[in-house]
Amino acid sequence: PSDSNLIRATLFPGDGIGPEIAESVKQVFRVADVPIEWEEHFVGKEIDPRTQSFLTWESLESVKTNKIGLKGPMATPIGKGHRSLNLTLRKELNLYANVRPCYSLPGYKTKYDDVDLITIRENTEGEYSGLEHQVVRGVVESIKIITRQASLRVAEYAFHYAKTHGRKRVSAIHKANIMQKTDGLFLKCCQEVALKYPEIKYEEVVIDNCCMMLVKNPALFDVLVMPNLYGDIISDLCAGLIGGLGLTPSINIGLDGIALAEAVHGSAPDIAGKNLANPTALLLSAVSMLHHLNLHEKGDRIQDAVLKTIAEGKYRTGDLGGTATTTDFTKAICDHL
Amino acid sequence: PSDSNLIRATLFPGDGIGPEIAESVKQVFRVADVPIEWEEHFVGKEIDPRTQSFLTWESLESVKTNKIGLKGPMATPIGKGHRSLNLTLRKELNLYANVRPCYSLPGYKTKYDDVDLITIRENTEGEYSGLEHQVVRGVVESIKIITRQASLRVAEYAFHYAKTHGRKRVSAIHKANIMQKTDGLFLKCCQEVALKYPEIKYEEVVIDNCCMMLVKNPALFDVLVMPNLYGDIISDLCAGLIGGLGLTPSINIGLDGIALAEAVHGSAPDIAGKNLANPTALLLSAVSMLHHLNLHEKGDRIQDAVLKTIAEGKYRTGDLGGTATTTDFTKAICDHL
Ligand SMILES: CC(C)[C@H](C(=O)O)[C@@H](O)C(=O)O
Ligand SMILES: CC(C)[C@H](C(=O)O)[C@@H](O)C(=O)O
Numbered sequence: 001p002s003d004s005n006l007i008r009a010t011l012f013p014g015d016g017i018g019p020e021i022a023e024s025v026k027q028v029f030r031v032a033d034v035p036i037e038w039e040e041h042f043v044g045k046e047i048d049p050r051t052q053s054f055l056t057w058e059s060l061e062s063v064k065t066n067k068i069g070l071k072g073p074m075a076t077p078i079g080k081g082h083r084s085l086n087l088t089l090r091k092e093l094n095l096y097a098n099v100r101p102c103y104s105l106p107g108y109k110t111k112y113d114d115v116d117l118i119t120i121r122e123n124t125e126g127e128y129s130g131l132e133h134q135v136v137r138g139v140v141e142s143i144k145i146i147t148r149q150a151s152l153r154v155a156e157y158a159f160h161y162a163k164t165h166g167r168k169r170v171s172a173i174h175k176a177n178i179m180q181k182t183d184g185l186f187l188k189c190c191q192e193v194a195l196k197y198p199e200i201k202y203e204e205v206v207i208d209n210c211c212m213m214l215v216k217n218p219a220l221f222d223v224l225v226m227p228n229l230y231g232d233i234i235s236d237l238c239a240g241l242i243g244g245l246g247l248t249p250s251i252n253i254g255l256d257g258i259a260l261a262e263a264v265h266g267s268a269p270d271i272a273g274k275n276l277a278n279p280t281a282l283l284l285s286a287v288s289m290l291h292h293l294n295l296h297e298k299g300d301r302i303q304d305a306v307l308k309t310i311a312e313g314k315y316r317t318g319d320l321g322g323t324a325t326t327t328d329f330t331k332a333i334c335d336h337l
Numbered sequence: 338p339s340d341s342n343l344i345r346a347t348l349f350p351g352d353g354i355g356p357e358i359a360e361s362v363k364q365v366f367r368v369a370d371v372p373i374e375w376e377e378h379f380v381g382k383e384i385d386p387r388t389q390s391f392l393t394w395e396s397l398e399s400v401k402t403n404k405i406g407l408k409g410p411m412a413t414p415i416g417k418g419h420r421s422l423n424l425t426l427r428k429e430l431n432l433y434a435n436v437r438p439c440y441s442l443p444g445y446k447t448k449y450d451d452v453d454l455i456t457i458r459e460n461t462e463g464e465y466s467g468l469e470h471q472v473v474r475g476v477v478e479s480i481k482i483i484t485r486q487a488s489l490r491v492a493e494y495a496f497h498y499a500k501t502h503g504r505k506r507v508s509a510i511h512k513a514n515i516m517q518k519t520d521g522l523f524l525k526c527c528q529e530v531a532l533k534y535p536e537i538k539y540e541e542v543v544i545d546n547c548c549m550m551l552v553k554n555p556a557l558f559d560v561l562v563m564p565n566l567y568g569d570i571i572s573d574l575c576a577g578l579i580g581g582l583g584l585t586p587s588i589n590i591g592l593d594g595i596a597l598a599e600a601v602h603g604s605a606p607d608i609a610g611k612n613l614a615n616p617t618a619l620l621l622s623a624v625s626m627l628h629h630l631n632l633h634e635k636g637d638r639i640q641d642a643v644l645k646t647i648a649e650g651k652y653r654t655g656d657l658g659g660t661a662t663t664t665d666f667t668k669a670i671c672d673h674l
Contacts, residue, residue, distance in 0.1 A: 138485035
């Protein structure tokens, strides 16, 4: 029985610690009175021929219909004849931009206290084309594909994001000194889009140099946009600066208004079911989802409650050096709401 | 008039600050009585058709004959119709392994004080194949090539290095979950070589996770071996942990006993000719060269003198927050010899 005032959103609790951290999100949303009704989908037990993966066709249809979803960690089962769950979602839903804000958490000390970055990763092509083959025995090749279409849309997303979020600078990360054609095309597209945003400073940084600068002084960067693999690498590096993937939200932006927020950490099977998992990344991803739905007030309130709970330090899960359970931590957040 | 007791080595002073830091090496070697006679070569003023680059044929022949060389920064002139100087050297001399030790310098504080890593980079193929083309308008591809031959030899070098340098662990860095064929072959070769070194622990780490772990806790790693582009990225990241490329040595190992040590930082045209450059990376690269020649006593003595000078902190160049000139710093090192 669905309430017409509620927004329907697909929820993939995922594997391992997924169900526990998803429970935390559901509870926080209830307490914060978020007008969302979850439609839960689980990874299938066998390969669905229509998706060529363990993802069910129905779950993909659910995201396509609701246009909004939240996803916990999914461990792709090992074996042949099927596609990775993450890659299937990205391809089937045309999730062309992966956005990962990464900022120092007040009160949680790492070596860096001045991180405030947004990485925007092209999420559909590049080194993830899946095109590979053996040329002759002992010689294999992988093909990296860069298209004008995918590069323009992610560049457009990055500049639009910068403009609408009060950001001052977009850095395109590349290795065009070596991959002149592919990364060269990516840069050309960024340059074209940059012309439409004269108020945003645009720069180009070679990936090796970018990584060196990030570890020396992350405050040198603001919004970073880049091809798929560089985004994979740099977003994890940035997460490391502030404490790890357990703390960083992520949202995938697709065509036709679709968005899928996701916790990008693993499913941590070793602590699964033990009430020890840190739900922060999924909670903050859920916050990104709320902002995407223009539920800014709800999003800000939940984010404040999460950050306050971490800052106070009384209830912290094991990964942050504390002894709180997932439910302790969640309760503390709810108390802050 | 060459003294038959001397070892002849090719020296490319390079561009920008190159000649100044090369002068520093020459002076330190004189004072330390290193039995080396330099054969200097400069980058040509025009393209040499035999190398298709600004490198002269004679300079390549010099390294091939002497089998040992030292190289300062070289800025590849912009323009078409020629190959990058660095890539030409790597290809023509078959410099298959790039070795970059990276350790915290005593007395020079960064956010990390426990870095002691060796990155070993495959240096001839992978994403640097140069194979790129436009498929149709708006769609370009770059081809990454991994061969069994190049993977085995760099893996062999890494394990041999670990064994002969008292290292305990080799981590192969990859993205074989996505590039199953190329990075998969690279890993398979590492696994084969690992079997021959049961005393060295072998592990495989996905590149995104590796970068996150490196910024959180570099002490988790020891020797890292990887395909070309990952090596480019990770070696710069590691350099960033200890202060930057101005401080890290590098040596390229080739076939037929050839080795070319090199400072991998840029030519810093802004401070060129002003006696402000820091010669540390070139000096420590020269030390790697001495070890390669089995001149260990000389190598250790020079390294000690360089590290002591930096640790004392009285003479530091501008990049390290000091006001010493290149010649002040060099003199202080010589005084320590
Ligand atoms: C699990 C893996 C395929 C994935 C990727 O490489 O994109 C992950 O690292 C990520 O960043 O979401
Ligand atoms: C200058 C550039 C071509 C080179 C590379 O990418 O290999 C540099 O970054 C290096 O690491 O030596």
